[in-house]
Every structure is written in C-alpha cells, then in structure tokens.
Amino acid sequence: MEVENSKWVRGKMIGKGSYGSVCVGIRESDGGRFAVKTASKQSLQSLESLENEIKILRSLSSSSPFIVEYYGDDETTSHRNLHLEYLPGGDVARIGGVDVELIRSYAWCLVKALKEVHSKGVVHCDIKGSNVLAGPTHGVVKLADFGSSKFVNDQEFQDQRCKIVSRGSPLWMAPEAVRGEAQGFESDIWSYGCTVIEMFTGVPAWQDNGARTLFKIGYSSELPEYPKNVSELGRDFLDKCLNRNPEQRWSCDQLLQHPFLVPVTVSKITESTPRSILDWNNLDFSDDEEESTPSSLLSSWCDGLFEGESSARDRVGKLASTVMVNWESDGWEEVRCLRSKKEEEVSEGTSSEYSDFEGVSWTIPTWINLSSSSNDDNDERSSSVSGADGGGGRCGHGDSCGGGDMIDTTERINIEIWFK
Numbered sequence: 001m002e003v004e005n006s007k008w009v010r011g012k013m014i015g016k017g018s019y020g021s022v023c024v025g026i027r028e029s030d031g032g033r034f035a036v037k038t039a040s041k042q043s044l045q046s047l048e049s050l051e052n053e054i055k056i057l058r059s060l061s062s063s064s065p066f067i068v069e070y071y072g073d074d075e076t077t078s079h080r081n082l083h084l085e086y087l088p089g090g091d092v093a094r095i096g097g098v099d100v101e102l103i104r105s106y107a108w109c110l111v112k113a114l115k116e117v118h119s120k121g122v123v124h125c126d127i128k129g130s131n132v133l134a135g136p137t138h139g140v141v142k143l144a145d146f147g148s149s150k151f152v153n154d155q156e157f158q159d160q161r162c163k164i165v166s167r168g169s170p171l172w173m174a175p176e177a178v179r180g181e182a183q184g185f186e187s188d189i190w191s192y193g194c195t196v197i198e199m200f201t202g203v204p205a206w207q208d209n210g211a212r213t214l215f216k217i218g219y220s221s222e223l224p225e226y227p228k229n230v231s232e233l234g235r236d237f238l239d240k241c242l243n244r245n246p247e248q249r250w251s252c253d254q255l256l257q258h259p260f261l262v263p264v265t266v267s268k269i270t271e272s273t274p275r276s277i278l279d280w281n282n283l284d285f286s287d288d289e290e291e292s293t294p295s296s297l298l299s300s301w302c303d304g305l306f307e308g309e310s311s312a313r314d315r316v317g318k319l320a321s322t323v324m325v326n327w328e329s330d331g332w333e334e335v336r337c338l339r340s341k342k343e344e345e346v347s348e349g350t351s352s353e354y355s356d357f358e359g360v361s362w363t364i365p366t367w368i369n370l371s372s373s374s375n376d377d378n379d380e381r382s383s384s385v386s387g388a389d390g391g392g393g394r395c396g397h398g399d400s401c402g403g404g405d406m407i408d409t410t411e412r413i414n415i416e417i418w419f420k
C-alpha cells in the first residue's frame with residue numbers, strides 16, 4: 001500500500017520507543033489505516049535510527065508475511081516518517097500465560113521472519129517481545145523495529161578489529177554482544193531464545209538488576225531460568241538458542257526442524273503469497289544514595305559486584321564510569337510529560353542519553369530514573385536512583401527484583417567501543 005505524501009492525517013499515538021513515536025496514519029482517500037513511525041530531525045540519533053530502519057525495510061520489502069510491511073516514507077521540515085502496515089494486536093511482551101500452542105505459533109512465525117532477515121544479510125540486533133507484533137490474524141506475529149539492524153556486509157560491521165558496536169536491549173542481548181566481541185546472526189538467536197521465554201512468562205527472561213544483570217549475561221556461565229510450564233521439548237529448543245557459545249547455537253533453518261516447532265507446518269500457514277496469511281484463521285497443531293553524578297552512580301553500581309572478575313569489572317565498570325547522562329535529553333522530557341497524560345496511550349517510557357568519552361560511548365536510550373520521591377520534575381534530575389515506576393517496574397519479577405540501583409535494561413542500548 002503506497003501512501004502518497006500529504007494525503008494522510010495523523011491519528012492517535014499507539015506506541016513510543018527509544019527513538020520515536022508511532023501513530024495511526026489515516027489515508028484521506030479511503031480512511032485506510034497504517035502505522036507511522038516518526039523521528040524528529042532535531043534528534044540525530046532518532047533520525048539515524050529511522051533512516052536505518054527505512055533502508056533495511058526497503059531491502060526486505062514484502063519478502064515475508066512475518067515481517068512488518070514497509071509502505072513508504074516521507075518527511076516534513078521537522079520530522080521524518082516511516083509508513084508501515086498497522087498491526088493492531090499489540091506486542092508479545094505481555095502475553096505471558098497464554099496457550100502453549102499459541103506460543104509455538106508465535107515462535108514459528110518469528111523464526112521464519114528471522115530466517116528471511118538473515119538470508120538478506122541483515123542482523124536484526126533487537127529481537128525482543130515488544131518488537132514482535134500481532135496482526136489481525138490469530139496465531140500470527142510479525143517482526144518489527146529494524147532501527148538497530150545492520151547489514152553484515154557493511155564495512156563498519158566487518159571492521160570489528162577497529163570498532164565494535166553492540167546494539168539492542170540488554171536483557172535480550174547475547175553474551176558476546178554484551179562483552180562487545182561480536183554481534184551476528186547467532187546473537188539474534190540468543191535474543192530469540194530470551195523472547196520465547198518472555199512469551200511464556202510475560203516478563204523478560206533475565207531479572208532486571210542493572211549492571212549486575214549485564215555482568216551475569218556477559219560474564220557468568222548462567223542461563224536465564226526456564227519457565228516452569230515449558231515441556232522437555234521446549235527446554236531442549238531453548239537450549240539450542242541459549243547456548244553461550246555462539247557457534248553452537250542453532251540457525252533458523254535448524255530451529256525450524258526442531259520438534260518443538262515442527263507441528264507448526266507450512267501447510268497450516270500458507271506462505272505462497274504474503275497476502276494469503278491474512279486470510280488464514282486457525283492453527284491446528286498436533287501436538288541511591290546522596291546526591292551523585294550519573295557517572296559515579298554507575299560506577300558505584302559496579303563496585304563490589306565483580307569480585308575476582310577483573311576483566312568483567314573492567315568492561316562494565318569502564319563503560320559505566322566513562323559515560324554521562326545528557327540531562328536535557330528530549331527523551332527524558334518526553335517521558336515525564338507523556339506519562340502524566342494518560343489519554344495519550346503511551347505504552348513505554350524511553351530515553352536518557354549517554355555520550356562520548358575518550359572514544360568510548362555507551363548510549364542507553366532508556367530512562368534511568370534518578371529521582372527522589374518528589375514529583376517535581378527538577379528534583380527528579382538528581383538524588384537517588386530507583387526504578388522509574390517506583391519498583392520492580394516492567395520487569396515483572398516481583399519483589400525479588402527490587403526497585404533500587406537499577407538501570408532499566410529492558411530498553412534499547414548501544415554500546416560502542418573503539419580500540420586505538
């Protein structure tokens with residue numbers, strides 16, 4: 001569906017991510033709906049992310065019924081817009097507790113999407129439940145949000161000896177990506193495994209304990225806890241995705257052959273034309289502290305966490321102690337402002353930004369709530385650290401998560417390390 005420039009109007013906001021807002025677009029000609037992802041041209045990061053997404057989606061255009069369809073793009077003097085197919089079913093990040101057969105269907109759709117993405121030489125880099133959207137057809141989900149995606153053949157991507165850029169959302173990031181060693185197709189598979197767990201539980205696979213979590217993912221031998229209601233088959237499937245050795249993780253092709261997914265067959269979901277999926281309706285399976293600077297807070301989170309793990313401490317600690325919060329971040333202002341306006345239907349808070357220091361930049365497009373109990377916006381820019389929603393937040397791991405000393409690792413993060 002092509003949407004001619006200026007022949008559409010902006011409807012209600014349906015989502016907000018780190019790098020932009022998503023609204024319903026309504027075609028003037030026939031009232032048809034689509035989704036419009038918008039970035040302000042004043043925010044270089046947002047703009048870059050959206051331009052990247054446009055580039056990637058153009059290259060993937062209509063190639064899979066399990067990838068959100070690209071309809072076009074346009075711009076105004078102040079904003080850049082990406083037009084997408086509207087997926088009204090919400091994301092799978094909050095579906096915990098649904099029928100296992102439905103999860104298998106979602107898991108199958110997502111591997112099919114990933115297989116297509118990988119076959120085009122693209123690493124998605126941000127596979128997580130909130131980027132997997134349900135369409136109008138029961139059992140079918142589509143992969144969205146290609147803002148962090150990369151072509152593996154890009155020089156920047158290949159030139160890993162000089163520069164390593166890890167992108168994504170920390171709780172879903174593969175160990176090698178957290179360590180800044182590599183981020184390839186295999187890293188998407190790890191994130192996929194975390195997402196399947198998320199589908200079972202409705203919460204991220206790892207509990208969100210900020211720097212501790214980064215350490216655990218990157219430098220321990222631990223795996224995320226598997227949901228209790230996962231069968232042996234499901235556990236085996238997750239083992240194939242969540243292998244700490246990237247080379248031993250299964251590819252999409254292999255995963256599609258795994259008995260956990262095999263009952264979800266192509267005969268059940270017609271793939272001959274992308275459109276036909278829209279007509280398919282049934283799945284029939286056989287089966288704190290005193291006032292502190294941001295950098296000192298981050299450093300203190302790392303202190304004492306990594307006894308006996310000097311390289312790990314160095315890696316997380318160095319990143320943490322050499323970053324600064326941009327207090328004037330648009331994202332912060334936006335989040336506070338939007339959260340007070342319930343009628344705007346904003347699903348998530350977003351960004352605080354960390355900028356370059358001596359060749360090391362750690363961009364965390366997420367909110368780190370450096371707030372006291374005061375509701376005054378100005379006060380919220382200093383003093384204690386707490387979960388932005390006052391507690392365990394979105395992590396959903398209950399009391400065990402605690403609300404304090406927490407980086408929100410549920411949102412997207414870019415880690416850039418330059419070696420001189």
Ligand SMILES: Nc1ncnc2c1ncn2[C@@H]1O[C@H](COP(=O)(O)OP(=O)(O)OP(=O)(O)O)[C@@H](O)[C@H]1O
Nearest residue numbers: 015016017018019020022035084085086087145412
């Ligand atoms: N095509 C779509 N149809 C319906 N809703 C959508 C669509 N695309 C995005 N959304 C909604 O908007 C939210 C934010 O979109 P998206 O994840 O693409 O933005 P982002 O800035 O890249 O986010 P993130 O910080 O999670 O990486 C999604 O979680 C979803 O709720």
